[in-house]
Amino acid sequence: MDRTKRKMIRNTNPDAFDIEGNKDIFDMIVSDQEKYAGKLRPEKNWDLEIGGHGGGEYFYSKKKGEMIEPIACANNSFDENFSSLQKMLDPLVGCTGLKNINNDVVQDYYTFLKGVDHLDILPYYFEPSGEIKSQANHLKITDLGSIIDINIIKSFLDPRLEKYYILEVGGGYGRLAEVFFRLNTKGKIKYLLLDAVPASLMYSYLYLSKNLPDLRIGFYYRDDPFNMDLFDCYIMPSWHFDIPKFAGTFDCCVNIQSMQEMNQYHVDFYLNMFDQVLKDDSGIAYISNEKDYIFQGEWNYPKNWKCLFKTRTPRSWTRNSPTEVFIKCANSIKRQNNLVDFLYSLQLKEFDRNLGQQKIISNLQFEVEQNHQEISDLRSTLSRLPFVSEEEPTIESVEKSIWALNEYYRSKELPDVIRLFENINKAKAHLLAVSVYLRKGQLRNMFSHLLIVGKLDLPILFSIQTLKLIWNSLLFRLRRT
Numbered sequence: 397m398d399r400t401k402r403k404m405i406r407n408t409n410p411d412a413f414d415i416e417g418n419k420d421i422f423d424m425i426v427s428d429q430e431k432y433a434g435k436l437r438p439e440k441n442w443d444l445e446i447g448g449h450g451g452g453e454y455f456y457s458k459k460k461g462e463m464i465e466p467i468a469c470a471n472n473s474f475d476e477n478f479s480s481l482q483k484m485l486d487p488l489v490g491c492t493g494l495k496n497i498n499n500d501v502v503q504d505y506y507t508f509l510k511g512v513d514h515l516d517i518l519p520y521y522f523e524p525s526g527e528i529k530s531q532a533n534h535l536k537i538t539d540l541g542s543i544i545d546i547n548i549i550k551s552f553l554d555p556r557l558e559k560y561y562i563l564e565v566g567g568g569y570g571r572l573a574e575v576f577f578r579l580n581t582k583g584k585i586k587y588l589l590l591d592a593v594p595a596s597l598m599y600s601y602l603y604l605s606k607n608l609p610d611l612r613i614g615f616y617y618r619d620d621p622f623n624m625d626l627f628d629c630y631i632m633p634s635w636h637f638d639i640p641k642f643a644g645t646f647d648c649c650v651n652i653q654s655m656q657e658m659n660q661y662h663v664d665f666y667l668n669m670f671d672q673v674l675k676d677d678s679g680i681a682y683i684s685n686e687k688d689y690i691f692q693g694e695w696n697y698p699k700n701w702k703c704l705f706k707t708r709t710p711r712s713w714t715r716n717s718p719t720e721v722f723i724k725c726a727n728s729i730k731r732q733n734n735l736v737d738f739l740y741s742l743q744l745k746e747f748d749r750n751l752g753q754q755k756i757i758s759n760l761q762f763e764v765e766q767n768h769q770e771i772s773d774l775r776s777t778l779s780r781l782p783f784v785s786e787e788e789p790t791i792e793s794v795e796k797s798i799w800a801l802n803e804y805y806r807s808k809e810l811p812d813v814i815r816l817f818e819n820i821n822k823a824k825a826h827l828l829a830v831s832v833y834l835r836k837g838q839l840r841n842m843f844s845h846l847l848i849v850g851k852l853d854l855p856i857l858f859s860i861q862t863l864k865l866i867w868n869s870l871l872f873r874l875r876r877t
Contacts, residue, residue, distance in 0.1 A: 403520030405542050405575045407607040408534035413569075415481040415602050417595075419474050424617050425594040428633065436635045438592050439659050441690060442487075478595050481569060481603060488568040488596065490653075492713065493538030502526050505540045505710040512547045515579065541711045542575045544719070545652060545684070552680045552704060552721050553647060561624070561646045563588045563673060565634065565666050566654025570600040573629055577608055586624045588646075590634040601631050639672050646673045649681045656685040660693040671698040674724040680704075684719040686712070697722065702729040703736040708743055715747060791836065794829045801825050823853040827865060834869040835876075 406412070429437060477483060485494055495501075506526040509518055521532035553560055560580075567573055567589045576585050591597045601615045614620035614627035622630060649670035655663050670681050681701065685691075697703075705721035712718075718740060804810075805818045826845045833842035850857045 403517050404531075404578055405517065405539060405546070406571070406578065407574075408531070410534060412534075412607055413481050413485060413603075415599065415606060417474070417479045417481070417598060418602065419479075421598050421601075421617055422474060422478060422594055425597050425633070428617075429592070429594060429635075433592060433633070433635045435661050436592050436665065439657055439662070439690065441657055442593050478598075481599050484569070484595050484599060488599075489536075489538045489571075493536060493541065495537050497528065497532065497535050497537055497540065499526070499528060501537055502528060502540070505544075508710050509540065509543055509547075512544060512551070515547050515550060517543050517547070517579075538571065541652075541709075542571060544709055544711065545572055545650075545682070546575045546579060548705065548719065548721065549648060549650070549680075549682050552682075552723070554678055557647065559584060559586060560648065561586045561588075562648045562650065563590065563646045563670075564650040564652075565590045565669075566593075566596070566651055567591065567600055568596055568654075570604040570629075572650065572652065573600070574604060574607060577611055577628065582610075583628070585628065587629040588624070589629065589631045590637055591631075592634050597631060597633060604629060604631075634666075637669075639669050642673045644673070644675050644679075647675060647679055649674055649679070651682070652684045653686065655683070656687070656689040656691050658691050660691075663691060663693065664696055667695075667697060671701070671724065676724060677726060679724045681722040681724070682720075683722070684709075684711075685717070686714040687716040687718070688714050698724075699728040699730065700725050701733075703733045706736050706740045708747065715751075716744065789828060789832055791829075791832055791838075794825070794832050798822075798825045798829065819852045820856070823849050823856050826852070827856070827862060831865050831869040834866065835872050837873060 502522065503526055506518075506522070521529055521535065523529060562576065562585060564572060564587070570589065573587050573589060576587060589600050591600065597617070601613065601617075604611060604613055612626070612628045614622065614630040616622070616630075616632035616636060620627070620630070622632060624630060651666065651670075655666065658666075673679075674681065687695065701722035702725050703720060703722055706718050708717055709719050801822055805815070805822070826848045829845040830842050830849065833839070833845065846857070849862075856862060
């Protein structure tokens with residue numbers, strides 16, 4: 397395969413997502429789900445009647461304790477919600493992920509991407525500065541997430557293996573599967589896509605079949621035998637997957653932003669499944685989910701999973717949104733995992749600090765916008781201070797300015813945004829008094845004002861500027877005497 401072409405992570409033709417659904421296949425999956433899915437039926441935000449279209453409403457109603465019920469499945473439900481992949485992209489990818497990239501978005505991702513891009517994907521799409529090349533014109537924000545995913549996963553896979561067996565739960569339309577097949581030589585990857593959402597099962601088959609026509613794709617609902625020797629990629633519902641039969645088979649198990657929309661039973665089930673089917677001492681689990689979204693229960697990772705990597709990424713859109721890599725070990729490694737969790741907690745604290753600063757700045761901007769008149773009054777008062785308006789202030793003018801400044805800040809109507817400058821402005825006024833009294837040789841008054849400066853703003857008292865002021869004033873006094 398041509399090296400340049402291998403850097404493509406997906407088909408970027410404008411019609412790549414122009415795929416019509418197949419109602420016969422969809423009805424077959426729905427009927428099968430009704431009979432056999434049992435507890436693996438998706439959470440209500442992904443129920444077949446909603447298809448993910450009401451996911452946001454479901455989340456907020458659940459948060460308020462007012463759970464919405466799925467709309468009754470009407471005859472035209474397929475036409476309204478599931479008849480094309482374009483209609484399903486929002487539920488599958490999210491409104492943000494669907495947006496086309498631009499230079500602002502790329503810059504948000506670029507520093508992180510450069511740090512993990514050992515597969516050298518970025519040069520195909522971007523200049524070294526991060527500017528977008530023509531090849532990237534049809535990329536969407538979710539594609540930047542794909543570059544993150546493939547690089548991190550491949551970093552932890554054993555490079556000596558001739559073939560990788562990968563299992564993904566909740567792969568949507570086959571986004572990550574396509575990336576793996578485009579960036580690897582033929583026959584290197586064996587990919588199993590499991591899902592419980594009828595539309596995802598249907599469109600992953602239709603999308604991959606259209607955009608990777610040379611790929612050997614097996615599909616449960618075409619009665620293809622589940623034999624990974626016959627196919628490069630096999631797509632099937634999770635409720636028909638025989639877990640014990642594939643114990644210790646897979647090199648990597650993946651879940652990206654899917655468990656975050658499940659319930660406790662689902663999350664426990666799939667984590668246990670991953671543990672059973674991963675290879676001992678080498679199989680890795682790649683988990684990237686928002687932990688403060690719809691599912692806010694316990695993440696009961698197997699005790700024998702060692703956490704190798706845990707961090708927020710540019711794709712994280714909630715506070716607690718880690719991308720994690722685990723390796724299946726023989727024994728419990730709690731202490732090492734606690735250390736990784738501690739380092740991640742520091743990252744969350746930094747996130748909270750940044751968020752707090754952003755709120756303060758936002759509030760200050762709002763205060764400034766709401767108090768134009770008060771700001772103008774402040775500027776007018778400051779403009780009358782002697783250290784602004786006079787080259788050679790007198791003792792009388794300095795004391796008068798200090799008095800005026802105290803009167804100004806005594807006003808009860810001043811907003812908080814203006815009071816932030818109170819100590820700074822008062823300290824500067826008293827420093828001016830220090831300089832004037834020192835030049836006049838009135839040391840008692842000079843030390844009195846110097847103490848006031850220390851009480852108002854100690855850092856200013858010991859700043860270089862203050863030391864220069866005192867030194868210059870002292871030299872002035874010595875020259876005069």
